[in-house]
Amino acid sequence: MSAPFRIEARDPGSRARAGVxxxxxxxVRTPAFVPLATKAxxxxxxxxxxAELGYDMVLGNAFHLFLDPGHELIARFGGLHEFMxxxxxxxTDSGGFQVFSMGHGGVADExxxxxxxxxxxxxxxxxxxxxxxxxxxxxxxxxxxxxTSMEVQAALGSDLALVFDECTPFHVDRDYTARSTExxxxxxxxxLDWHAAHGPEGQLVYGIVQGGxxxxxxxESTDAVAASGCDGIAIxxxxxxxxxxxxxxxxxxxxxxxxxxxRHLLGIGDVDDLIRGVELGxxxxxxxxxxxxxxxxxxxxxxxxHRWRVDLSAARWRDSREPILDGCPCxxxxxxxxxxxxxxxxxGRELTGQRLVTLHNLAFLARLMAxxxxxxxxxxxxxxxxxxxxxAAPGLNSSAAAS
RNA sequence: UCCGGGGUAGCUCAACGGCAGAGCAAUCGGCUGUUAACCGAUAGGUUGUGGGUUCGAAUCCCACCCCCGGAG
Numbered sequence: 001m002s003a004p005f006r007i008e009a010r011d012p013g014s015r016a017r018a019g020v021x022x023x024x025x026x027x028v029r030t031p032a033f034v035p036l037a038t039k040a041x042x043x044x045x046x047x048x049x050x051a052e053l054g055y056d057m058v059l060g061n062a063f064h065l066f067l068d069p070g071h072e073l074i075a076r077f078g079g080l081h082e083f084m085x086x087x088x089x090x091x092t093d094s095g096g097f098q099v100f101s102m103g104h105g106g107v108a109d110e111x112x113x114x115x116x117x118x119x120x121x122x123x124x125x126x127x128x129x130x131x132x133x134x135x136x137x138x139x140x141x142x143x144x145x146x147x148t149s150m151e152v153q154a155a156l157g158s159d160l161a162l163v164f165d166e167c168t169p170f171h172v173d174r175d176y177t178a179r180s181t182e183x184x185x186x187x188x189x190x191x192l193d194w195h196a197a198h199g200p201e202g203q204l205v206y207g208i209v210q211g212g213x214x215x216x217x218x219x220e221s222t223d224a225v226a227a228s229g230c231d232g233i234a235i236x237x238x239x240x241x242x243x244x245x246x247x248x249x250x251x252x253x254x255x256x257x258x259x260x261x262x263r264h265l266l267g268i269g270d271v272d273d274l275i276r277g278v279e280l281g282x283x284x285x286x287x288x289x290x291x292x293x294x295x296x297x298x299x300x301x302x303x304x305x306h307r308w309r310v311d312l313s314a315a316r317w318r319d320s321r322e323p324i325l326d327g328c329p330c331x332x333x334x335x336x337x338x339x340x341x342x343x344x345x346x347x348g349r350e351l352t353g354q355r356l357v358t359l360h361n362l363a364f365l366a367r368l369m370a371x372x373x374x375x376x377x378x379x380x381x382x383x384x385x386x387x388x389x390x391x392a393a394p395g396l397n398s399s400a401a402a403s
Numbered sequence: 404u405c406c407g408g409g410g411u412a413g414c415u416c417a418a419c420g421g422c423a424g425a426g427c428a429a430u431c432g433g434c435u436g437u438u439a440a441c442c443g444a445u446a447g448g449u450u451g452u453g454g455g456u457u458c459g460a461a462u463c464c465c466a467c468c469c470c471c472g473g474a475g
Contacts, residue, residue, distance in 0.1 A: 038437050059436075067438095097436040122438095136438050167436075208436090236436065246435090266436035273435075288437040295440045296433095315429065346440090347428085354440050 004204055004231060005262040005283075011381040015254055015281030018376035021232075021262050023089040023159035024202035025081060028056040030262065030283040031372055033274065033365045034091060036291060039064050040074075040084040042362075043291055044355045047086040053330070053359065054366040056088055057159075059286045062152040063095030066144070067135055071155035079157030091286070092158035094149040094191075096184075096208065097236070097266070099123065099131045100167030126166065128183065146187040150194045157200055162234055162264075163191035165208040170238035177212035184210045185224045192228060204231040206264060209253050213240050218252045232262040235282075239268075247276050254281035271300065271308040271368060275385050278372045290365050294358030297346040299324045300365065302393040312357060317343040327396045330363035332356035367395030 007019040021028040035042045035050060037058040042050050050058060060080055065071060077083040080090055103123040124132040130145030149164035165184040168177045188207050195205050207225035211217035225233055235253050239246040246268070254263060262283045268274070269287020277285060290300065297313035301324065312324070320339035324332055332342070337356060345353025371394045375384035388394060 036437060043437080044440080061436080064438080093436050095436095098438090101436090101438090162436075165436095234436080239435095264436090269435055285435095287435050288439095289435050292434065292437065292439075292441080296442095297440090298434085349440060351440070 003260065005260065007260070009377045009379070011279070011376050012379070013382045014279040016278050016372070016376050016381055017259070017281065017283065018373045019262070019283060021089075021283070023057075023204065025087060025089045025159050026056065028089050028284065029373060031278045031369055031376075032056060032284045033269065033290075033369045034059045034284055034286040035362055036061075036286055036288050037084065037086070037090075038093075038288075039068075040080060042358075043295065044351065044358050045362075047084055049331075049359065050086070050362070051088060053363050054370065055362070057091055057284070058086055058088070059091045059093060060084075060156060060158065061093045061095065061098070062149050062156065063093070063098040063144070065156060066095065066148070066152045067137055067142070071152040075155040075157075079155075081157060089159045090156075091160040091206075091264075092153045092156055092162065093266075093286075094153065094162045094164040094208075095144055096149075096162075096165035097167045099126065099133065099144070100169060102133055102136075128186075146190040147194045150191050150199065154195075154198060154200050154203065158203060160204045160206060160232070161195070161199075162206050163188045163208055163230070165210060165236060168210055168212045168237045170213070170241060172212075174212070174214055174217075177210075177214060178217055181210040181212070181217055181221050184208065185221070185228075188225065188228055188230070192230060206230055206232040206234045206262075208234045208236045208266070210237040212237055213245065213249055215252050218249060219256060222253045222256050226256075226258055226261075230261075232264060233257055234264040234266050236266040243270075243273065243276075246273070247280065250277065250280050250282070257281075269365070271365075272304070272389065274365070274368060275372065275388055278369075278376075279381070279385065290361035291358050294361045295354045297353070297357060299342075299357050300361045301325055302388075302391045304389060304391050312339055312342050313346040314343070324357075324360050325364070325393065325396075327393070328360065328363065329395075330360045332360040364394060371395060 004022045005019055007017045009018045019030045021030055034057050035055055038061040040060055042058060074080055074083045081087055103121045122134045130143055132143050135142050146164040153161040164187050166180045168180045207228050207230035209221045209225050211221040235250060239249045263281060265277050265282040265285045267287055268277060268285050269289040274285060297311060298309045299312050300308050301310050317339040322339050342353055342356060371384060375381040
């Protein structure tokens with residue numbers, strides 16, 4: 001079949017590319033951000049609303065849907081697209097990250113290198129065959145192997161499946177990382193073999209590069225994944241304790257990947273990280289950040305000094321009649337909802353407040369990615385990236401030439 | 404006027420003779436392949452007022468001042 005990924009333009013000043021990823025349920029314009037629909041819903045939103053914000057693809061999770069409601073049930077509905085009423089492309093995560101997360105604590109601490117080590121673990125055993133763990137729902141003992149994950153993702157009918165990996169934490173030693181990465185490569189082979197025999201027609205498979213924060217291991221893993229013949233490459237694992245290290249680790253991988261295949265950066269979604277990721281040659285990203293921040297009352301705004309965030313639940317907005325962001329076309333801003341009203345809703349834990357901020361955050365990132373894509377196509381990424389980093393509002397500023 | 408209940412952090416309330424606490428609000432911090440509409444920290448007090456008993460009183464006693472019920 002023809003290559004599913006077509007690169008339309010490259011930025012001469014970086015590794016950035018703009019392209020189109022063709023899937024069984026439509027095209028994904030890249031670079032793209034992919035909102036999380038972990039449990040078959042972008043929390044708080046209808047599928048239609050997510051599409052209206054300009055998103056081509058969402059991400060579901062095999063681990064969570066395996067436990068509840070079960071992939072067999074979703075299959076009886078005709079697959080995840082039908083079940084959640086999203087008819088665009090869907091990428092499903094394999095569950096590898098959840099294994100890591102259950103065994104080593106929260107990703108936040110791990111990614112930032114803050115964790116002091118494993119807390120209570122739901123993992124009973126990580127063995128060559130697969131992972132035995134206790135379900136967080138009912139305490140029952142469950143088992144997930146690479147083949148299980150692929151079977152679940154096949155039943156879900158996602159357009160793009162991720163192989164089952166072990167996401168190596170930050171606080172394990174090099175030796176553990178090396179052995180874990182090698183096992184992830186063997187699991188990659190088993191995933192591809194299962195998929196070749198039983199995978200649904202048209203489902204793409206991405207391998208996952210591991211290797212922790214070790215350059216040689218990342219290089220080894222990058223080569224192994226690239227050589228495996230998978231349709232695309234995802235970058236996972238602990239990427240480092242601080243942003244500069246994350247960029248360095250990502251760069252090790254994108255610097256040696258064959259460039260015709262699409263690259264996904266797992267779990268990264270801060271505004272500055274997205275800009276940098278695109279420059280490093282990443283084609284799509286997923287992250288809980290915009291939706292989680294939204295539910296927690298933090299809105300994305302073009303304010304680099306404050307990490308592109310504003311806490312709308314702060315009392316100082318009590319009397320504010322301003323929108324979150326002047327000129328923003330999202331439902332919250334275009335709807336005319338003043339910060340004072342949003343603050344009131346958020347403090348009262350009203351669902352509408354969380355929904356509106358989630359909508360705003362996703363709209364913000366959609367425009368950010370559209371600006372970056374447009375700039376690559378127009379050959380102006382350098383200037384646009386500078387403007388965005390300096391606090392230009394995505395999609396609202398003439399310097400960020402929209403396509 | 405009498406009877407009863409009650410005055411403790413900004414608010415709602417615990418503690419009922421032995422270091423005055425919680426929830427919410429406030430402030431600050433955090434959230435990166437979502438078990439999270441979440442997590443953490445800080446600040447906030449002459450316990451209505453004045454006396455008394457006691458080694459020790461928010462707590463027991465007396466007086467007064469407020470508030471809420473009920474009776475008249």
